[in-house]
Amino acid sequence: TLGDAIARTMRMLGYNVLHPMGWDAFGLPAENAAIQRGADPNVWTRENIENMERQVRLMGTGYDWSREIATCDPEYYRWNQWLFLRLYERGLAYKREAPVNWCPNDQTVLANEQVIDGRCWRCDHAVERRNLSQWFLKITQYAERLLGDLEKLEGWPERTRAMQRNWIGRSEGTQFSFGVENSEERISVFTTRVDTVFGVTYLAVAPEHPVVEKIVTNKHRSAVREFAESLKSRSELERTSLMEKQGVFTGAHALNPLSNERIPIWVTNYVLAEYGTGAVMGVPAHDERDFDFARKRGLPVAQVIIAPGTDVQAPLQAAYVEDGRLIASGDFTGMSSARARKAITDRLAALGLGEAQINYRFRDWLVSRQRYWGTPIPIVYCEQCGEAAVPDDQLPVLLPQNVPITGEGSPLARDPAFTNTACPQCGGPARRESDTMDTFFESSWYYLRYLDPHNARAPWNPEKARHWMAVDQYIGGAEHAVLHLLYSRFFYKFFHDQGWVFGADEPFTRLFHQGMVLYNGEKMSKSRGNVVGIDQTAETNGVDAMRLFLLYVTPPEDTSDWTDEGISGRVRFVNRVWRACEPFFDRARSTDVRAIPRVDTPEEKALVRAVHVAAKSAIDETLSRRFHYNATIAKLDEYVNALTALEQSKPDSAAVHYAVHALPLVIAPFAPHIAEELWERMGHTASVHLERCIEPSAEALAVDEITLVVQVNGKIRARVQAAPGITEDEALKLAMEQTGVQAQLDGKEVRKRIYVPDKLLNLVVG
RNA sequence: GGGAUGAUGGUGGAAUCGGUAGACACAGCAGACUUAAAAUUUGCUGCUUGAAAGAGCGUCCGGGUUCGAGUCCCGGUCAUCCCACCA
Numbered sequence: 001t002l003g004d005a006i007a008r009t010m011r012m013l014g015y016n017v018l019h020p021m022g023w024d025a026f027g028l029p030a031e032n033a034a035i036q037r038g039a040d041p042n043v044w045t046r047e048n049i050e051n052m053e054r055q056v057r058l059m060g061t062g063y064d065w066s067r068e069i070a071t072c073d074p075e076y077y078r079w080n081q082w083l084f085l086r087l088y089e090r091g092l093a094y095k096r097e098a099p100v101n102w103c104p105n106d107q108t109v110l111a112n113e114q115v116i117d118g119r120c121w122r123c124d125h126a127v128e129r130r131n132l133s134q135w136f137l138k139i140t141q142y143a144e145r146l147l148g149d150l151e152k153l154e155g156w157p158e159r160t161r162a163m164q165r166n167w168i169g170r171s172e173g174t175q176f177s178f179g180v181e182n183s184e185e186r187i188s189v190f191t192t193r194v195d196t197v198f199g200v201t202y203l204a205v206a207p208e209h210p211v212v213e214k215i216v217t218n219k220h221r222s223a224v225r226e227f228a229e230s231l232k233s234r235s236e237l238e239r240t241s242l243m244e245k246q247g248v249f250t251g252a253h254a255l256n257p258l259s260n261e262r263i264p265i266w267v268t269n270y271v272l273a274e275y276g277t278g279a280v281m282g283v284p285a286h287d288e289r290d291f292d293f294a295r296k297r298g299l300p301v302a303q304v305i306i307a308p309g310t311d312v313q314a315p316l317q318a319a320y321v322e323d324g325r326l327i328a329s330g331d332f333t334g335m336s337s338a339r340a341r342k343a344i345t346d347r348l349a350a351l352g353l354g355e356a357q358i359n360y361r362f363r364d365w366l367v368s369r370q371r372y373w374g375t376p377i378p379i380v381y382c383e384q385c386g387e388a389a390v391p392d393d394q395l396p397v398l399l400p401q402n403v404p405i406t407g408e409g410s411p412l413a414r415d416p417a418f419t420n421t422a423c424p425q426c427g428g429p430a431r432r433e434s435d436t437m438d439t440f441f442e443s444s445w446y447y448l449r450y451l452d453p454h455n456a457r458a459p460w461n462p463e464k465a466r467h468w469m470a471v472d473q474y475i476g477g478a479e480h481a482v483l484h485l486l487y488s489r490f491f492y493k494f495f496h497d498q499g500w501v502f503g504a505d506e507p508f509t510r511l512f513h514q515g516m517v518l519y520n521g522e523k524m525s526k527s528r529g530n531v532v533g534i535d536q537t538a539e540t541n542g543v544d545a546m547r548l549f550l551l552y553v554t555p556p557e558d559t560s561d562w563t564d565e566g567i568s569g570r571v572r573f574v575n576r577v578w579r580a581c582e583p584f585f586d587r588a589r590s591t592d593v594r595a596i597p598r599v600d601t602p603e604e605k606a607l608v609r610a611v612h613v614a615a616k617s618a619i620d621e622t623l624s625r626r627f628h629y630n631a632t633i634a635k636l637d638e639y640v641n642a643l644t645a646l647e648q649s650k651p652d653s654a655a656v657h658y659a660v661h662a663l664p665l666v667i668a669p670f671a672p673h674i675a676e677e678l679w680e681r682m683g684h685t686a687s688v689h690l691e692r693c694i695e696p697s698a699e700a701l702a703v704d705e706i707t708l709v710v711q712v713n714g715k716i717r718a719r720v721q722a723a724p725g726i727t728e729d730e731a732l733k734l735a736m737e738q739t740g741v742q743a744q745l746d747g748k749e750v751r752k753r754i755y756v757p758d759k760l761l762n763l764v765v766g
Numbered sequence: 767g768g769g770a771u772g773a774u775g776g777u778g779g780a781a782u783c784g785g786u787a788g789a790c791a792c793a794g795c796a797g798a799c800u801u802a803a804a805a806u807u808u809g810c811u812g813c814u815u816g817a818a819a820g821a822g823c824g825u826c827c828g829g830g831u832u833c834g835a836g837u838c839c840c841g842g843u844c845a846u847c848c849c850a851c852c853a
Binding site (some may be wrong): 162173630634761763 | 780793849
């Protein structure tokens with residue numbers, strides 16, 4: 001509804017608006033329906049699209065249906081496969097074994113972005129860690145650009161940019177290695193606080209770290225294994241948030257490369273295998289986690305940083321994590337933390353042991369799924385040639401029909417008709433990849449397909465992208481901040497690098513997050529059984545009243561609550577509009593809506609003004625990209641209230657004629673049905689939606705009289721009516737006549753006067 | 767722990783630049799119309815005080831800047847969202 005009101009207003013302002021609609025149709029809901037009711041996902045999805053499209057059309061949304069797309073259509077997903085192969089050719093899609101998120105309920109792996117607080121974004125089931133060989137997209141190669149270009153996205157909400165910044169999680173530090181005593185092994189660590197390196201009293205290593213097996217002493221081997229096993233059975237959720245810091249000694253020691261101190265190596269549960277190097281230097285004096293762990297394990301605390309201005313210290317009661325000045329740090333003693341970080345990194349680099357390093361918290365995007373209802377990944381595995389791409393001329397790799405879906409294991413893997421194929425290189429027997437793509441793959445580029453939806457030779461024509469892109473106004477929920485909106489930026493930058501799109505390398509110039517719609521304070525969902533029957537509500541209240549209500553309850557970025565009482569105000573409004581116009585139906589085209597009528601009385605003048613105030617509000621809210629149509633609709637209320645009132649007393653007034661005939665034009669973007677009906681009944685033959693909107697006129701917006709606020713010492717003491725443009729002296733004269741003002745002045749001297757023309761006069765007295 | 771955003775009547779909200787706080791609507795109350803109800807319509811509706819005119823208070827709390835603060839600054843509380851044993 002919001003997008004439609006924007007598109008309609010822009011169109012009536014004379015812009016060429018592309019307002020398309022498509023269906024993100026692959027994904028788990030269809031597959032789950034198949035499991036639960038034995039439905040064919042294909043049929044189920046088509047039925048859903050049909051029903052949703054019917055409802056969207058019912059709401060009077062003016063999409064360009066000739067550009068409609070559905071991602072489950074082979075016409076669409078063949079280009080998914082095509083794009084996947086381009087990424088593959090350029091090394092941006094790769095298969096690798098790695099610890100990944102596994103949802104045991106949905107029986108598939110998930111991207112990190114799809115794990116919310118350790119749970120599956122779809123079914124809320126706790127996610128497990130598994131080592132699996134999976135397809136990834138190298139989004140981390142674009143980390144720096146994805147992060148840096150956030151600054152350029154001034155049309156995006158700050159919170160979304162902050163979320164992406166958080167998610168990318170850049171951190172600058174130093175990576176360097178410790179030698180292991182009596183071993184050739186070295187253990188690399190990453191730290192942002194290399195200035196604390198002389199305070200290292202132990203090394204902490206993740207249990208999965210490959211070095212563990214190599215360095216653990218026989219005496220400690222069984223304890224370490226037992227510890228690692230005990231962690232394996234726990235979900236990531238338990239490991240991170242619910243468990244205390246634990247650890248076991250490996251029996252091995254490392255050597256601090258700068259101090260040559262001998263330090264114990266521990267395996268701990270609080271070091272993550274996937275971040276940084278999987279190993280951390282333990283500095284209890286200057287890191288809260290390390291302090292906590294050292295205390296539990298009786299490890300020494302060695303302070304090497306002191307707060308500026310202090311010198312000797314009692315034993316630390318808590319970690320001192322601030323920057324400061326180095327002590328007991330060899331050559332570096334006395335330096336500030338900032339200087340020391342650079343100097344120590346340089347020294348480590350000179351020794352060939354390390355270097356400055358930038359780490360990102362986010363990982364490559366895991367795109368393969370062990371599910372049926374998605375785009376097949378166009379790769380085959382040949383016994384002779386290994387992994388091979390499906391050639392472009394064999395696309396699309398069609399998703400087979402009538403595959404049994406049980407919810408156990410990958411459906412495609414069990415379908416020999418699908419998996420058995422010939423190797424595109426040697427022609428020998430080969431097996432197709434049975435995983436499908438994450439649905440976010442499709443949704444990362446669909447906006448480009450809208451430009452060229454029926455192109456059979458390419459996903460889109462670059463010249464069309466040159467003409468239309470980037471998207472001027474993107475509307476979507478905030479829940480996609482680190483999913484769809486990040487992936488799309490990545491894809492678009494890739495397309496830009498390939499020369500498939502031009503100009504800015506960002507797909508969405510302006511982004512607006514629309515709030516959710518609640519029903520009586522509850523989230524609408526099928527599982528709660530409280531989805532408002534659109535058909536039924538439309539039946540009782542009318543579509544235009546629904547549209548108006550959705551825009552009116554709350555500013556569009558906020559969560560709105562659908563209440564059955566609330567909509568009655570809009571139903572009344574629509575009825576009032578009709579009643580106000582009804583008497584004019586038979587007086588066809590009696591008024592030129594482009595000519596502002598001459599009026600005599602203040603009431604008539606006020607009505608003409610109300611028309612222009614409302615028209616201006618719609619335009620201002622649109623062009624300012626604020627979209628607070630709730631304020632615009634309030635002004636429509638005032639417009640119609642003024643019209644109804646004057647129609648009672650002076651039904652033949654030129655102002656009433658004007659206001660009646662202008663009304664369809666002003667409400668057209670918000671209540672398109674009644675607007676069209678009224679327009680026709682007033683004798684117009686062409687659609688109101690092809691008209692230009694009413695251009696706000698300064699003359700019509702001008703007022704004859706203003707209310708001047710008179711303050712004494714900043715407190716309001718009187719309000720006086722005056723003509724606009726009144727001079728300060730005249731205003732003062734008027735003000736002094738007011739008894740309330742005189743009482744406050746009480747003969748005191750006016751020290752200062754502040755005059756805001758046509759608004760306010762403030763008298764400051766001693 | 768870090769980050770972002772917010773807090774205005776019984777309710778949703780308005781006040782876009784520092785200049786009339788509460789527009790507009792919902793709910794409520796009282797009246798008109800009606801046999802009655804619905805619909806429609808008129809009036810009232812931030813709090814305290816007052817018969818009224820009016821006066822005082824009032825935008826989460828405490829400070830500050832300013833002639834003037836819902837709006838700007840500092841400190842705090844609470845709420846929502848994001849990240850988080852990220853080294």
